[in-house]
Amino acid sequence: MAKLKVGIIGTGFVGRAHVEALRRIGNVEVKAVVASSLESSKKAAAELNVPGYYADYLKMLEEEDLDIVHNCTPNYLHFPINRDFLEAGVHVFAEKPLVMNTKEGRELLEIIEKKELYTGVNYNYRHYPLVKEMQNQVQKELGKILHVQGHYLQDWMLFKTDYSWRVDPEKGGKSRVVADIGSHFCDLLQYLTGKKISRLIANTKIVYSERKKPLSEVKSFAKADAESAEYEEYQVETEDYASILFELEDGTAGSFIVSQVNAGHKNDLFIEISGSKKSINWSQEKANHLFIGHREQANQDLVRDPSLLAGKAAERCYYPGGHIEGWSEGLKNSIKDFYDCIRENGDPADYDFATFADGQQEVKITEAILKSSREEKWIEIE
Amino acid sequence: MAKLKVGIIGTGFVGRAHVEALRRIGNVEVKAVVASSLESSKKAAAELNVPGYYADYLKMLEEEDLDIVHNCTPNYLHFPINRDFLEAGVHVFAEKPLVMNTKEGRELLEIIEKKELYTGVNYNYRHYPLVKEMQNQVQKELGKILHVQGHYLQDWMLFKTDYSWRVDPEKGGKSRVVADIGSHFCDLLQYLTGKKISRLIANTKIVYSERKKPLSEVKSFAKADAESAEYEEYQVETEDYASILFELEDGTAGSFIVSQVNAGHKNDLFIEISGSKKSINWSQEKANHLFIGHREQANQDLVRDPSLLAGKAAERCYYPGGHIEGWSEGLKNSIKDFYDCIRENGDPADYDFATFADGQQEVKITEAILKSSREEKWIEIE
Amino acid sequence: MAKLKVGIIGTGFVGRAHVEALRRIGNVEVKAVVASSLESSKKAAAELNVPGYYADYLKMLEEEDLDIVHNCTPNYLHFPINRDFLEAGVHVFAEKPLVMNTKEGRELLEIIEKKELYTGVNYNYRHYPLVKEMQNQVQKELGKILHVQGHYLQDWMLFKTDYSWRVDPEKGGKSRVVADIGSHFCDLLQYLTGKKISRLIANTKIVYSERKKPLSEVKSFAKADAESAEYEEYQVETEDYASILFELEDGTAGSFIVSQVNAGHKNDLFIEISGSKKSINWSQEKANHLFIGHREQANQDLVRDPSLLAGKAAERCYYPGGHIEGWSEGLKNSIKDFYDCIRENGDPADYDFATFADGQQEVKITEAILKSSREEKWIEIE
Amino acid sequence: MAKLKVGIIGTGFVGRAHVEALRRIGNVEVKAVVASSLESSKKAAAELNVPGYYADYLKMLEEEDLDIVHNCTPNYLHFPINRDFLEAGVHVFAEKPLVMNTKEGRELLEIIEKKELYTGVNYNYRHYPLVKEMQNQVQKELGKILHVQGHYLQDWMLFKTDYSWRVDPEKGGKSRVVADIGSHFCDLLQYLTGKKISRLIANTKIVYSERKKPLSEVKSFAKADAESAEYEEYQVETEDYASILFELEDGTAGSFIVSQVNAGHKNDLFIEISGSKKSINWSQEKANHLFIGHREQANQDLVRDPSLLAGKAAERCYYPGGHIEGWSEGLKNSIKDFYDCIRENGDPADYDFATFADGQQEVKITEAILKSSREEKWIEIE
Numbered sequence A, B, C, D: 001m002a003k004l005k006v007g008i009i010g011t012g013f014v015g016r017a018h019v020e021a022l023r024r025i026g027n028v029e030v031k032a033v034v035a036s037s038l039e040s041s042k043k044a045a046a047e048l049n050v051p052g053y054y055a056d057y058l059k060m061l062e063e064e065d066l067d068i069v070h071n072c073t074p075n076y077l078h079f080p081i082n083r084d085f086l087e088a089g090v091h092v093f094a095e096k097p098l099v100m101n102t103k104e105g106r107e108l109l110e111i112i113e114k115k116e117l118y119t120g121v122n123y124n125y126r127h128y129p130l131v132k133e134m135q136n137q138v139q140k141e142l143g144k145i146l147h148v149q150g151h152y153l154q155d156w157m158l159f160k161t162d163y164s165w166r167v168d169p170e171k172g173g174k175s176r177v178v179a180d181i182g183s184h185f186c187d188l189l190q191y192l193t194g195k196k197i198s199r200l201i202a203n204t205k206i207v208y209s210e211r212k213k214p215l216s217e218v219k220s221f222a223k224a225d226a227e228s229a230e231y232e233e234y235q236v237e238t239e240d241y242a243s244i245l246f247e248l249e250d251g252t253a254g255s256f257i258v259s260q261v262n263a264g265h266k267n268d269l270f271i272e273i274s275g276s277k278k279s280i281n282w283s284q285e286k287a288n289h290l291f292i293g294h295r296e297q298a299n300q301d302l303v304r305d306p307s308l309l310a311g312k313a314a315e316r317c318y319y320p321g322g323h324i325e326g327w328s329e330g331l332k333n334s335i336k337d338f339y340d341c342i343r344e345n346g347d348p349a350d351y352d353f354a355t356f357a358d359g360q361q362e363v364k365i366t367e368a369i370l371k372s373s374r375e376e377k378w379i380e381i382e
Helices: A013-025 A038-048 A057-063 A075-087 A102-113 A129-140 A177-193 A311-315 A327-343 A356-375 B013-025 B038-048 B057-063 B075-087 B102-113 B129-140 B177-193 B311-315 B327-343 B356-375 C013-025 C038-048 C057-063 C075-087 C102-113 C129-140 C177-193 C311-315 C327-343 C356-375 D013-025 D038-048 D057-063 D075-087 D102-113 D129-140 D177-193 D311-315 D327-343 D356-375
Strands: A004-009 A028-034 A052-054 A068-071 A091-094 A119-121 A145-153 A197-205 A210-214 A231-235 A241-248 A253-259 A268-275 A279-283 A289-293 A299-303 B004-009 B028-034 B052-054 B068-071 B091-094 B119-121 B145-153 B197-205 B210-214 B231-235 B241-248 B253-259 B268-275 B279-283 B289-293 B299-303 C004-009 C028-034 C052-054 C068-071 C091-094 C119-121 C145-153 C197-205 C210-214 C231-235 C241-248 C253-259 C268-275 C279-283 C289-293 C299-303 D004-009 D028-034 D052-054 D068-071 D091-094 D119-121 D145-153 D197-205 D210-214 D231-235 D241-248 D253-259 D268-275 D279-283 D289-293 D299-303
Touching: A004 A013, A004 A057, A004 A327, A013 A028, A013 A038, A013 A327, A013 D013, A028 A038, A028 A057, A038 A052, A052 A057, A057 A075, A068 A075, A075 A091, A075 A102, A091 A327, A091 A356, A102 A356, A119 A356, A129 A177, A129 A268, A129 A279, A129 A289, A129 A311, A145 A177, A145 B241, A145 B253, A177 A197, A177 A241, A177 A253, A177 A268, A177 A356, A197 A356, A197 B241, A197 B253, A241 A356, A241 B145, A241 B197, A241 B241, A241 B253, A253 B145, A253 B197, A253 B241, A253 B253, A327 D327, B004 B013, B004 B057, B004 B327, B013 B028, B013 B038, B013 B327, B013 C013, B028 B038, B028 B057, B038 B052, B052 B057, B057 B075, B068 B075, B075 B091, B075 B102, B091 B327, B091 B356, B102 B356, B119 B356, B129 B177, B129 B268, B129 B279, B129 B289, B129 B311, B145 B177, B177 B197, B177 B241, B177 B253, B177 B268, B177 B356, B197 B356, B241 B356, B327 C327, C004 C013, C004 C057, C004 C327, C013 C028, C013 C038, C013 C327, C028 C038, C028 C057, C038 C052, C052 C057, C057 C075, C068 C075, C075 C091, C075 C102, C091 C327, C091 C356, C102 C356, C119 C356, C129 C177, C129 C268, C129 C279, C129 C289, C129 C311, C145 C177, C145 D241, C145 D253, C177 C197, C177 C241, C177 C253, C177 C268, C177 C356, C197 C356, C197 D241, C197 D253, C241 C356, C241 D145, C241 D197, C241 D241, C241 D253, C253 D145, C253 D197, C253 D241, C253 D253, D004 D013, D004 D057, D004 D327, D013 D028, D013 D038, D013 D327, D028 D038, D028 D057, D038 D052, D052 D057, D057 D075, D068 D075, D075 D091, D075 D102, D091 D327, D091 D356, D102 D356, D119 D356, D129 D177, D129 D268, D129 D279, D129 D289, D129 D311, D145 D177, D177 D197, D177 D241, D177 D253, D177 D268, D177 D356, D197 D356, D241 D356
Parallel strands: A004 A028, A004 A068, A028 A052, A068 A091, A091 A119, A145 A253, B004 B028, B004 B068, B028 B052, B068 B091, B091 B119, B145 B253, C004 C028, C004 C068, C028 C052, C068 C091, C091 C119, C145 C253, D004 D028, D004 D068, D028 D052, D068 D091, D091 D119, D145 D253
Antiparallel strands: A145 A268, A197 A241, A210 A231, A241 A253, A268 A279, A279 A289, A289 A299, A299 C299, B145 B268, B197 B241, B210 B231, B241 B253, B268 B279, B279 B289, B289 B299, B299 D299, C145 C268, C197 C241, C210 C231, C241 C253, C268 C279, C279 C289, C289 C299, D145 D268, D197 D241, D210 D231, D241 D253, D268 D279, D279 D289, D289 D299
16 A cells, blocks of 8 residues: 655744654555745754655645645644645645634535545544444443533633733634634533534633733643843733534533633543433543433443453553553544545545535634624523 | 421431431421322321321411411412412411422412512422532532533433323423423532523434323322233323533533433533633532542542531531431431521521522422423523 | 539630530530649539539549530540549549550459449440441442541641640650551541451651740640740650551551641641552541542442432431531530430430440550551551 | 664563663664564565564564664563573663572672673653652652551452463563563662661461463463363462562562552552651552652642642653553653663663663562561572
């Protein structure tokens, strides 16, 4: 089987994680990387042991004969890069959110209609083994879904001195916390239930109307060096927090909250689906456990153990029970699922990865949340 | 010091727990009980080792020289009993919710205005030691409150065959889950933050439009004997579930959900208050622990240990750290706080118990939730 | 049914807890208390609302017509008080350890042989509802017991300035941590498995060869006021820590550790019994949960919920699932079980309380542990 | 910097994990693999995308110009392979246990004395970020170590039908559970405290004197297909369980248990070190958390978050706090530490990996445990 040839655009935290994941799944050749300048591209290529590097992604597109490109850039570059590679006939695996607004998303979906191309959005939490198990149980054993709930809470934007490019609407989009992590929650929920969010009402809040933006660049999640750094006041227009009530297409009620200013919560994605026979919840920070709640018997703690799982849930385990798997294995599974589909020339409906159509659904929800909060009323999502 | 003379109306699960708590605080004499019939009153008096018993609470009011009455009856009896004893000059400690609607609540508050009487509502969760500690920390160390959230989830109404008097609006009121347990959450939240809920939007759901009502009586929380029992179809008009977005009087955003159909959650009351310096959360099912979340240091797990606490939080502990305290000690503290105020002829503002004015606030919120869900819009609470 | 007439000797933390528990079980009359002086007895009687008080327990024995006495004194008084009341024909419910050495124990057992008296030792942890459930499952569903293990860890003796009467061998006995809390572990283990510890090897350690003894009295578990207090150096001869390997009478291997110098562990009693079909563990600090471990299915978290339990385990629950019960309910159950046996004129073998014969077994084990550590070899327990 | 050329011997679960880890650390070229036959070597090479494959490791040694070999074979092959590559001047990174007995270990250490070679044993748990943090805190902040304890519990040998090559003393050695996982515990303990175990007493047990050995081959941790398989009775001579009391070289007391027949425990490695200022514990199954226990303040839950850590502990984190890292990152760190030392021509004492001298210490302890259990007495370890 020929190796798939891959280019990586964006070499920050997540771009590097993609490279590592690609090497773990095997039979893939990372041909070239693109960072923000020729110098940084060259440096990243050397560090990552990748042969090619470019300052300009279009030049990489022209010069390398790529099968697949991974778009790991800041949000404002998602649309043009996704578009250019799709138009050139390259499969695209893109970081979330798919694009900055639904107009961009529609344009991408139109391009795809005319092409035989695979598109994936890295909603990686779908690909944890116990999430697959949860999906199986939700759809086969839970009974009628009564209600759903959850949250996605972080604390890396807690202080006024916390700043990243995501705060700037021109780079991150009009929504911050909803687009960044709320979209993960919504994608996961819809994946697990097989039902779309059809209407919602939201309340979003900006905690600091002004943040202190460091005059030099900072990485996401990195500690600000508050003492020595120089700052400018930056007018914040994007939300730090949102709480949302919603209904699924069949009328099932749900709710969730997202925040990046919630002290002590590092990457606290939690989702519970309550059914007429049992309830199931999963927390990313306890990724190796699935809680199954019962009315008439003891609750259950299902640990990630291939010998306790079956089918795809078992296949996505790499180590025996109790040997903790985490974020990197989830990413590996996410990318592997997309590559499996390409190699098998499969139908994405038979796989678990989020397509660009799924990505567009999250963009719609994000826009509806902002609108609902502004207008203080329930919004339907077409 | 003279013993306070007390009458108990209602001898179900919670009425009996009141009697036991009164004996644990000491220097109180339970003079008489009233159950649903003379026979059952006599039986309860014998079992509880109480000298007096009556079929009619007015007769007890007339014949016994009571200082305080405990109203532990079903919701529809809260108003008339509270009213009759207040008018007769007896201090009243009432189970929640205070009354079935705000009209009844206003009438009680008018009576009190003219009397020098103490009134308490048994919002018992205020009185756990770590809840007091949480209040202290929220008000002194948390910084600015950024947002609040929580839930109160149970599963004893999960099945279609689950029924109790609370389902019947004539006995339980127009709201079920919100009045029964949502009111606990709202009371606790407002107690902890010192701020009132001022506006909200809600979505309530009835999971079973019909339930099977047993032809013979059932106790709350008890297992239905599905095989042998005979049922009638009962049209359900009260909610099993509600999700709510709200704002506090200073604009702080919050959300919570309540459900009695959430499998595996037995009495899962959880509340988190997120501040600019730290976040704190407490879960009733882990009552001996307080989680304190930090951004720049390790999170903390404060265990209920009098040597780690101070002031009233320490005083409300009875046993050394690690010797688990729970619901019965919370109830003991709740009643003790009310009795301390009476004995010390104190100002309720200096104590922690919920007054009838606080109880009326929860009734207002309950009405606003039902209205908001019906009208699908934000409702202001005056 | 006539009320049982009870006297209480010792009015510290645990004596007061006994009084409260007696009032919660009902139909008992606490007639008198004995503290360390007439003055303190009078004060305690007033605080506890008990009619009688004595400086001298023999005077109480003479003047009150008691059915039962509760011996809640320091260890060195266990033997003479237990002896005097038994000889006078009064049932005795004694705090643990039963006595200071096996010689005393044998003398008590000889007295009982000739009398028709009930004797109980307050090994209260037997009486938590989920411990009863654990016993049921261990004996009926666990398969063959493969091995057992656990610990009892506290931290109230961590600092050199920590002192209590238990440190003094004349008041506490030659063993400290083993006699005080190790005996709880051994009793619980033997209760759960129905098998006796037959041989063991131990390693005990004294962490501080000298402790600072405050010149004024201190209560157990209370914070020392290190700044202001005056101290004398006290030569420590009793162990702070012990680790033990043992075998049950059928050869099953086990191990446990006890320590009162283990920072952060407040009252951390934990026991696990591993069988050929499943393993079960229970932790006192998570008293409302039972962990059931499986090889071929999800592990289980059984919450204390009367609707999920049956028989005596369900009867020992007072509140619905999720309404946390703890140490006080365990004590209530412990005393109730002893009183039920007396009232029903039952055979102790049909009840769960530890008899004086059981108490003597723990004293034997304690002596064997000290001897084994001294001699560095396995010791048989006859 | 030139890539290091690496050969892998053994392509089971752990050999494949080594290959993946090597690719994640980068700048390494996996040149060839050796499996149990030419056919299986060829298959593994294709699956792992490795150019070379051999049936005979000596042939690989001869034909490939390797810098480093990874010995991922069953225990009985550890000695000859380690020996042959060391003698040929190749650095060796070996799976644990180092060898089957101390005689073999001494022979290896003699070879190394005369060579300038790096040797590493894959005691991978040393290399989790929070283990490094624990080491720092134990050695700098804990005060005097008072006692230590822990366990390593699994359940994959629970049933009589469970079998692997480890049961056969000729392939696995005279010790099973102690050599396999007990050695991990001892290595971790000595690494964390910087002190050696100097004496011990143990009790080992064989749960099934006979096991059913499948007539066809089985993988470790895999589900036996009990229905269809054919078995032979196999006489078991190696232990399923051991409990051990020990002392460190400075007299500190400790204890631990190991079992592979403990239902519900999958890979439950736990270690606690109790000091005079605080206690710290870490559990592999909660690898992203460090528990820090205090007497005079709230306990702490330190989550794996590079912004909360410093030095090597922070460097060993790959993802932001809350993005779960696990077994694969620990292995990556383990191998990376060894490779860093080689590339930097460093002194192993400045790194964290276990050398062959450390590996020999675990073999000594294993032999002492077997001897102590047999002779039922304390054994000194020279």
